[in-house]
Amino acid sequence: MGILVSCTKFLDVVPDNIATIENAFTLKTSAEKYLFTCYSYMPDNGYMDTNTGFNAADEVWYPDPTHDIDQTYLNIAKGQQNAANPLGNWWSGKNQGHALFDALRDCNIFLDNIGKVTDLQPYDRDRWTAEVTFLKAYYHFLLLQRYGPIPLIKTNLPISATPAEVKVYREPVDSVVNYIVQLLDKAYTSENLPDRIVGNEGQELGRITKSIVLAFKAKVLVTAASPLFNGNPDYANFVDRRGVHLFNPVYSADKWQKAADACKEAIDFCSTYGAYSLSYFAGNTGYILNDTIRKQLDIRTSTTNKINNPEVIWANTNSMANTIQRYAMVKLNSAAVSTSGPKQIIGPTLKMAEMFYTKNGVPINEDKTWDYINRYALKVSTKPYQYFIKTGETTAQLHFDREPRFYADLGFDRGVWFGNWINNYSTANPTSLYYIMTRKGEFAAMQDVSNYCITGYYAKKLVNIETSCASDGNITSYTVTYPWPEMRMADLYLMYSEALNELNGPSDEAYKWIDLVRARAGIPSVEFAWTNFATDPTKYKTQSGFRDIIHHERAIEFMFEGQRYWDLKRWKTAHIELNNPIKGWDITQASAQGFYSPVLLFNQTFAMRDYFCPIETLELQINNNLVQNPGW
DSSP: OOOBSSSEEEETBBBBBBBHHHTTSHHHHHHHHHHHHTTTSSSSSSSSSTHHHHHSSEEEEESSSHHHHOHHHHHHHHHOOOOOOOTTTTTTTTTTTTHHHHHHHHHHHHHHHGGGOOOOOHHHHEEEEHHHHHHEEEHHHHHHHSSSOOOHHHSOBBBTHHHHHHHHOOOOOOHHHHHHHHHHHHHOOOOOOOOOOOHHHHHHHSOOOOHHHHHHHHHHHHHHHSTTTTGGGTTTTTTTTTOSSSOOOOOOHHHHHHHHHHHHHHHHHHHHTTTOOOOOOOOOBOOOOOHHHHHHHHHHHHHOSSSSSSEEEEEEEEEESSSHHHHHOOOOOOSSOOTTOOOOEEEEEEEHHSSSSBTTBBBTTBBTTTTTTTTTTTEEEEEGGTTTBOOOOOEEEEGGSBBBHHHHHHTTBBOOOOBBBTTTBBBBBBOOOBBBSSSSTTTTSSSSSSOSSSSSEEEESSSSHHHHHHHHBBBOOOOTTTEEEEEEHHHHHHHHHHHHHHHOOOHHHHHHHHHHHHHHHTTTOOOHHHHHSSSSTTTTGSSHHHHHHHHHHHHHHTTTTTOHHHHHTTTTTTHHHHSSSSEEEEOOOOSHHHHOOEEEEEOOOOOGGGOOOOOHHHHHOTTOOOOTTTOO
């Protein structure tokens, strides 16, 4: 149900099916079902239609009119959010939004009643209580991300509550953050919450652990310390009907100190007790490997490895990456593709292709050795590039001499796509490498109203290396469907670098953690890269310069994981980054010269009011103690 559905039954009121609730907590088996009900509200981020950040920013684009996808979050990217019927309504549970106040109500019911289960061992009771306490914090945070100040649902109100009692107020942002942290600290103190799921991943992967609690606490505090929430003058006059200020307009360096401390605590714990680390490809005897391809697989498998992945701290098994792989997969041969073949619809934008570094580890417009002005000019690939681009073929200069993540994460015309298709550089066929051919009339080109990519790029990163296509082009194996990576060690490392820089500026310790991520990506350290290749060799030595480097690193490392949208918001740079044209290549052309002409797909706009979602107008009419977010 929504936050307010009548005059007497609102978001935090215990439902009147008391007998049903009591029955749910009589036996362990029924209580366990209620536990998983509490989990069931988690976002389905492994599916592009329901991952807010995936479609709502500028990372990917689709044909217009769209086919085979839900447009809800894409319409947010197109500036069509509204208060009458909000898109992605997580307040009321509409338009691809989960009813998070229902989730909080169910969490409270569970915590209020779990002590009644007579056949439940103390170990399970303690562990389950910690899990739901975490989920309660998590759902509050999801609301905070979207709406800013929110009501705190600490307890459920009884059915006897008066109309005045159920007309709740939004609480100040700092109070919301403090409450979330209190819940996380309480969950962490559980003696029976495991450090990590070990030995029973098939049954328990995705359940909350101490590693997840600490990693998520770091994320909460980094978010709270960021410019959107920390001393934001744009909301200095945002007050509720009591006159309570909902944002503190005064910047606090202490918030960054707390964030840095939480990041370091999470890193130390996850590394020591959780045994987490950056992931490197474990190898596969079915494919021929060399150093170039192995480095790409180090990068690709960091997010898509399913079992025993040392990098993914929080694997969301409620959201398995199945359909998203098919929609990202490109057609690599001329075989007829049936309904089980690649959809190749997800289209990374030209802006994202330009986001990746050069092979020297600096942005393409800052590398003094790289020809940025002529990046759209044509160039013929030669043998030294054979594991990146098909030898003898013509493509854009933009595709040459880029960092390994460019080739690992992106598919592009005439580029190598290693793995996935039968006999693609396998031990059975060692001379064959598959290449993307996407110009008019070719394998991957637009041939119908759907099943084509509008930008000319493909999200290779999302496809598990073991997801396979047969010789007829049909996808034959989804056994490698992977749980969506909610948090990775790379995230902790980059958040820690960010927090240290915001607190005291650049330092050896701040460089250390970002350089670990860069090393796995196959590029030099920040100091070496900027000193030797950048037009501004001292950029990394200033707080603002290093901040820009960290932001850029996060944009690359977490591309297509749905994080950029939230990062741009918390940094208060969304109104800059999301106010630019969305472009791709001219996919209607058969010649290289015609194809490699950037075309405008959409003029994107992001207003200042878009930093927070609107509360549905109906909710405000029912509860006049709620105030709307500014601008709506």
